[in-house]
Amino acid sequence: MSNSKLYKGSLTTIILKLLTESDKMYGYEITQKVKELTKGELKITEGALYPALHKLEAGGLLDVEVKKVDNRLRKYYKLTENGTKETASKLEELASYIATMQALVNPKFNLE
Amino acid sequence: MSNSKLYKGSLTTIILKLLTESDKMYGYEITQKVKELTKGELKITEGALYPALHKLEAGGLLDVEVKKVDNRLRKYYKLTENGTKETASKLEELASYIATMQALVNPKFNLE
DNA sequence: TTTACATGCATAAGAAAATTATGTATATTT
DNA sequence: AAATATACATAATTTTCTTATGCATGTAAA
Numbered sequence: 001m002s003n004s005k006l007y008k009g010s011l012t013t014i015i016l017k018l019l020t021e022s023d024k025m026y027g028y029e030i031t032q033k034v035k036e037l038t039k040g041e042l043k044i045t046e047g048a049l050y051p052a053l054h055k056l057e058a059g060g061l062l063d064v065e066v067k068k069v070d071n072r073l074r075k076y077y078k079l080t081e082n083g084t085k086e087t088a089s090k091l092e093e094l095a096s097y098i099a100t101m102q103a104l105v106n107p108k109f110n111l112e
Numbered sequence: 113m114s115n116s117k118l119y120k121g122s123l124t125t126i127i128l129k130l131l132t133e134s135d136k137m138y139g140y141e142i143t144q145k146v147k148e149l150t151k152g153e154l155k156i157t158e159g160a161l162y163p164a165l166h167k168l169e170a171g172g173l174l175d176v177e178v179k180k181v182d183n184r185l186r187k188y189y190k191l192t193e194n195g196t197k198e199t200a201s202k203l204e205e206l207a208s209y210i211a212t213m214q215a216l217v218n219p220k221f222n223l224e
Numbered sequence: 225t226t227t228a229c230a231t232g233c234a235t236a237a238g239a240a241a242a243t244t245a246t247g248t249a250t251a252t253t254t
Numbered sequence: 255a256a257a258t259a260t261a262c263a264t265a266a267t268t269t270t271c272t273t274a275t276g277c278a279t280g281t282a283a284a
Contacts, residue, residue, distance in 0.1 A: 120242090
């Protein structure tokens with residue numbers, strides 16, 4: 001992660017969401033995808049990414065498959081069934097967070 | 113703070129923003145105002161709030177004025193000139209964060 | 225009447241999640 | 255040959271929060 005402190009806490013949500021779209025991804029690929037989607041605004045550091053992936057795996061949300069491509073190791077991660085459920089929950093939390101912050105910061109947005 | 117991990121990093125922004133609207137506020141008042149504005153969804157804990165206020169004061173973004181009301185102490189905080197500038201910057205960061213997260217999570221929102 | 229809840233401040237211990245700094249290794253580009 | 259890109263990983267430190275605790279006054283409920 002980088003730049004704004006606000007990104008703290010959202011890395012897991014980002015990883016899970018990307019995996020709902022791509023079936024399986026490896027770590028480096030995730031960093032590149034995020035950089036591309038955010039026009040370089042968000043750069044995920046390895047020090048944040050790899051521990052996060054390991055934790056998601058340990059928690060049963062991701063499965064791993066190691067492959068050797070071009071003589072280099074890749075660890076492909078994919079969502080488990082439980083991971084898919086958790087992703088939906090995380091995305092709801094994010095939507096809720098955004099709505100709450102807009103209500104706080106912008107009087108035009110009122111919570112129902 | 114409470115509930116979602118996503119609130120990490122946004123407490124300072126919330127405090128500063130509220131102070132642009134209310135001229136001066138004291139700690140307990142801030143907790144109640146946030147609870148009210150978010151329909152109870154976000155509860156700021158004292159363990160997070162008071163250190164945050166002290167840090168903002170130490171950083172020159174807030175000024176303090178102690179008053180005794182109903183035989184109880186209140187520490188009223190207000191934005192300094194520098195605090196007002198920093199608030200604008202923090203609010204831009206928040207808007208940027210929201211736009212970025214929506215681009216990541218919702219393909220309909222694309223960054224320009 | 226005393227017990228709970230509300231108001232008002234504060235700090236300390238610990239957890240969570242990042243940053244920064246390294247380390248290893250191979251492949252490609254300059 | 256050196257720099258950059260690809261690909262993983264961990265350790266030390268920092269930031270920011272939660273949880274727990276402490277003090278003090280005022281009011282409502284049992």
